[in-house]
Amino acid sequence: MKWFYIISIGAVAAMALSPFVLLPGEMLAGLSDDQGKTVSYGTYAAKVRSVDPATAGDTMSASIQGNVYESLYTYHYLLRPPTVVPQLAQDVPDISPDALVYTFKIKPGVKYHRNPCFGVNPDGSFKTRTLRAEDFVLAFKRIADFHLPTPMSLAFIEDKVKGLKEYSDRTRTYDKGDFRRYDEPFEGVAAPDEFTFQIRLAVPFPQLIYVLAVNNYAPIPREIIDYWLATRDDGNGGREAVPLKERSPQISDFRAAVGTGPYYLSRFVTGGDIVLERNPDFGPSSADPNDSRCFYPGEGMSEDQTNGLLADAGKPLPFVDVNRLMYVAEENPAWSLFVGRITDVSGIPNAVFSQVVSPGRELTDQWAKMGIEMITYTDPAVYWYAFNMDDPVVGKSRSLRQAVSLAFDVNRYVDVLFNGRGKRAVNVIPSVFPDSDKLPASPYARFDLPAAREKMVQARKELEEAGVIQPGQALPRLRLDLGGTDEQERRVAEFTKYMFKRIGLELDIELNDWPTLQEKVENKQCQIYAMGWHADYPDPENFLQLYYSPNIKRGTNNTDYSNPAFDRLYEQAARMLPSPERTQLYARLVDMLNEDCPVVLLTEPVSLVLYHDWVHNYKPHPIGYGFYKCRRLDVQQRQRETGR
């Protein structure tokens, strides 16, 4: 019996210590491994869904991919409003007189990451090769590939690039794993020679340059397909062919994420660590020693000069050798890591907001003394409650929509629910866009309860006339669908219910997770729903296209707003290059939307970001991604302050 006790105590002790065996090593253990290297630590809260540029559709994937892949164009790090500058293209493209053919000259000598797909040297290191124009052709072919889910990348160029639908239909005839379809011709893209890339459009598309600044169109070397997708590890150190039926056309292995960017993925665990390490070949080639993408920008805004963001002008990039990102889904622990001086940058959780930020939107002294600095910026995004314009109740009564807009106290909404981190949206275009001051503010985008009540009386009349309700009958209950199920969303729901009730509208609210909401919106099952739009590029057309009726079928116009006068003007404006005339047209379009009120405008989000004083050159970019390379850490200072 004694043995029993001894054994059981021993077993318990062993089991109690098992985590040290079961769990992976210390996340911060890499500190000692990274001797001599500059390491930046950060956290991320949303899982990265894709390492394949063609299929990326969420901001988290885009923010990681932006550092690994590069595209023809990108945005200037410092200039605002966001300005497009060449990245892999040498300069602005040659545009044919009919504005249908764009010719790009590719920078010569740009090297990809070293990767086994290019071959292995005798000493075991991986080879690389230089970028070629045909890699862009392959990138576009993959985006048009029927077998790849590329909704976002495709949405920009569908109907615009010539021959895209034909190519897509032709790829459908191939099996998912049959990559010979990438040898089929695609009329819209061509590589006349090694460093020339051409895009042929079916219709003029002035926003093409902006679209090419999105990372989804990064070049893909054919070797990735042939090595990583068509073959796999055979377990003995070699490669074996993957049977056709088992092949997937999507890049899902992080080692296959081969780009030309300043960093490559050396470790990637979904829902775990992500490590980006410096690409040793990133730098100007001998053919192009002044390659602007490899050096810190020399020009910026006047406040950049005062804030010291131009001190590193002309220096070679990247500064940081290793970026370690940990997955921390909750904001409080992420905050704790920042306060504990482990991570460099952080947002501010709602719970501690009032401790950290004074009512005047400044950092409180206590925090400034800790060597923390704050930066504020407005996102080029607008959030709203959208009406389903085909709905018999809300679609039929303009006064009802206007009444709701007047009754919703957006400033209170921002104060109570977001700690004031938002700007009241006055029309559907973000106020940070250039020339936004020339666009009219909506007369209904203000809080005016008496006016709202008057509008409600009118709304009743309109609904009675339309036969939706009988005179004297109560207004039907309305339905609102939100996209989130957490506590914050619940509060938003309660707040909204309260607001609607004040003008006599009963609201039933349903909290959905994001895929369900998308489905419901797509199937027109919503009456009112919460939605927003983040600018893809700094042109108001990006927001106006949400109300263009042919886009209903295409899926971007979810409100089903259909106004022939709007469509005509939109088509006119969409083909014009930026000019005062175009801005006037935009103003008329915005005016129409202001009156028709297809959405209840809410906020433009304002972000407050904190960073430690050993972080230099930090300036969040509202649209572009891939600027980890510009950040510099003062390692000695961090060592002094934290002992790391």
Add this chain to the structure above:
Amino acid sequence: MSMSQQTPRENSQLVAPPDSAAPGGVRAGQAGRSLWGDARRRLLRDRSSRLCLLVITFYALLALGGGVYDLLAEHDVAGIPTFGQTADFDQAYQPPSWSLRNLLGTDWSGKSVLAKTILGAKVSLTVGFMANVIAVPLGLILGAIAGYYGKFIDDVIVWLYSTLASIPGIILLIAMKYAFKGVKVLGLDLTGIHGLYIALGIISWVGTCRLVRAEVMKIRELDYVLAARATGQNSLLILLKHVLPNVMHIAVINFSLGFVGAVASEVTLSYLGLGVAVGTPSWGTMINSARMDLFAGRWWELTSAVGAMFFLVLALNIFGDRLRDALDPRLRTA
């Protein structure tokens, strides 16, 4: 039944040796000393169970009051505002003070935490009651049928509850709540509280069924029951007259145990966002919102919800224990 772990209680039946001591029903013949009469006397004599009964009644009254308030407010009687309308954003996050409204402080929207706690009692008691009203009779009937008729029907019912028992309860609940989204049955919207107690009822009958079945299998072999069967009496009558009364005590005990489990499940599910509908105050949603607030030093909502739940569960647990002791002498320790 309960959420985080299987209740150890269910296994205690494996411990008790099979014995032929008849349950109290046999002594029914003796004047004034029926099982129920005995039990009632024992319970009322015990001070702690009297106290617990008082506490439970108090909560029930609170719940009833909350229900009446909701009903009145819904129909705009006497201008009583619905709870959602009592929001006062200027008074958000007030700590507890000596006014009736702010006795326990206010939440993020300025609503009274005291009122929220009382209305939360309504939710918890409704869920606890309704879930068990579904689960216990279901378990009783199925267990009795399985135990009495045996053979094939017994195999089917045992198979059914074994299957249900092998899937983790919380998964079943989450899946069912997802499946119930937007579904309307008999005019009830299953997305919120109604779906919650129906789902809980559907999966909680297993414990009762097991115990009842074991008991009925024993009762079936007792002399007087054998006699009734031998004389060809209708089996349904036998079930109703002889079997069911003798397993009622199991049903009652499991009702009180299940009540606790249901209350805890509601809290967990509301925390996961799958519980009551938006705008309905419940202890679970209060605890959920306290997650963020505690770090800012706002402790009163969490404490109110946990405290209210604690006392209710404590009273139910102690009362359930005393009830079990009073009704099932076999499980009393020597």
Add this chain to the structure above:
Amino acid sequence: MIAYILRRLGFSVLTILGVMIVTFLLFRGIAGDIAAANLGAKATEARKEAWRQSYGYNKPKWANLHRQLLIVDHTIGQPQDRRPLSVEDAGGSNAADALALILSDRPMPGQEGKQGRTAVNELMGRYVYRLSDQTPLWTLTGGKPVANRQEAESRAPTPPASQPASAPATATASAPAPVASSQPGSLPATAASTAPITASASVPTGAPQASQPAITAPTMVFSLADGSKVMVRVDEEIGTAGELLRRINGAPGNSGRLVAAYSRWTPMQFFDSQFFRHFWTSATFQSRSLKDNKPLTQIIRDHAPASLAIAVPALALEWLLGLTIACFVAYYRDSTLDRVGVLLSVLAMCIPFLAFMIFGHWVVNRINPEYAYGQIHRINIYLPIAISVLAGLGGMVRFYRTIILDETGRDYVRTARAKGLPLTSILFKHVLKNCMLPILTSLIMAIPFLIMGNLLLESYFGIPGLGDLMITSINDRNEPIMNGLVFLTGLIWTVGVLVTDICYAIFDPRIRLQ
């Protein structure tokens, strides 16, 4: 004995089958449109259908007693020409989408088993129960309209039917010459249709949506293996499957190359359904994630250690602590210590688990936030472990105490006491030994749920374990993983119960003889 084991084994198999049925029912119920959840709601119906076909979600739910509309390409010449038959839309209809014709991966008639993977040249429509000539068209199209004439007309641009029939006005470069809508049949089935027209797709400059074809009638264009195309008008005149069949077979330019027929139903097809597929992949653990195609086994391997890292120490420590405290308390029966101990256990049992979790986190966060969350340091895991132990301790102590006291109430203990043996040695030598069986039983019953981990703890503390995976796969609608995990739990539980019962039967003859 053997009979008993066999009986229990058979019963366990039936239970596992029951688990499969329940998981199938439940998760199909919550999935919603699983293709939309995985591809995005905006994906075209054709893409969604192709996705469903590749993952088997287009098959009938329970048993396959259905037939399909089959369209076979008879132009296939050389087997090495492996381009499969396809259909595209022309004319602004959603004909192809609506019929949701999908590529088949069955070997072509006559080529079965010839080379590992044969040329595909069949198109199959939706599975339809009792497909015959009278089956209304809407069952084939899943209720979606085949022809949307109004929309097709509204999208037709300025080049109307009056355009000369010979000039190709469309960007669909390889389409044959357009047809004025008044002449349905006269398509020039000439050699010109095989040559891709590259140059003359003259887009009228200034027209915004210039890729409008002049064909306004809803049309499907089939691309055959020899490169030629057959166009089939699908409009409101077609109301049944039979009429569609005849329209396809009699399409101008077809001349027997494209043959539409109903598939034959063979008895083996019965098992080609979603349920049997679910059954088979669950039973053989072949499920693969819908998101990144990783096998379930690998995912479990990746996530299980994290769950076990909480569950195993928690179980061990809870057992040890619970037993120690219970022994202690039972020893001092009915003394103040006992009463206080029991009271504390009851109090602990009444505190909701969430309260332990939130409060525990808060406490450690005040002390040092670095150790309060996730896997930053390995030692952080002891916080969730501690919470788990503390939350369960109350119930454990009460349970063990009851068992111990039951045992100490036995005759032999009374005899031993009367004989003068000290209670301590009775406790350790005899009582605990006899208590071990029920205690270990309860431990073994808890083991299956170890793997699943504590859902709440994992999601709150950011531990990437199986419980957390369960929640995320429900949210992501990653149905194979959900089913796989639940099936695994059910399997382990059932096996655990079976093993326990058999052990009992071996050690306790009374049970066997029941």
